[in-house]
Each structure stands twice: as C-alpha cells, then as structure tokens.
Amino acid sequence: MAETRMTMETIEPVGLRVLVRKDEEKRTTRGGIHLPDEAQTPVLTGRVVAISLQVDNDPDYPLQKYDKVLIDPRNGIPVELEQDNKLFIIPIEDIVAVFRKDDAES
Secondary structure: OOOOOOOOOOOOOOOOEEEEEEOOOOOEOOOOOEOOOOOOOOOOEEEEEEEOHHHHOOOOOOOOOOOEEEEOHHHOEEOOOOOOOOEEEEEHHHEEEEEOOOOOOO
8 A cells, every 4th residue: 555645835934024823803893893794904913833043043023933913914925825824924024012921920
C-alpha cells in the first residue's frame, strides 16, 4: 500500500510584518442592537499567528505569537491559505495596540 503524505503549507511574514487571524465580525453591539448585513463595521481585532524575524528580533515591537492586537485593516493583505480567508499580512505600523492582561492582585 502506498504511503500518502500530507503537506502543510505555512507562511512566514518578511520585513516589518506580522500574520494576523481576524476575529469574527460582530453583528450585535454591546447594547444589543443587531446590525444589518449591509453595515460595514471593520473588524479591528485579531490574533498574531506568525511574526517576521525582523519584528521578532526588535525590542521596539513587543509582540508574541497568539497576542490579541488592535489593527488598522486598510493596508492588510489577505492570504488565500484558508477557505474562510481570515488571515492577513499586516504591516507592523498598522498594529495599533496589544491587549495585555493585568496580573496585579486585587
């Protein structure tokens, strides 16, 4: 019986870029108002999936894999690696903030 091998395609950002998986678009506001399908509310948060070596080696960019980030999506480049297409290459200057949990005791 012939052995079948599954190959996985990976993507590694280069330069000052990171790979981000966009969060789901919200269809309801915090107040409970349902947004129509035509409403264009851009998704501004996501999770870091991969970081370029240049960003990873630069102490000025405190990013780690799986960080939740706030992004400006206008310059994001969609990556056609998944069917649902939620992966985007984002220039580092479009990462506006990183969400951190405060570990201070109450």
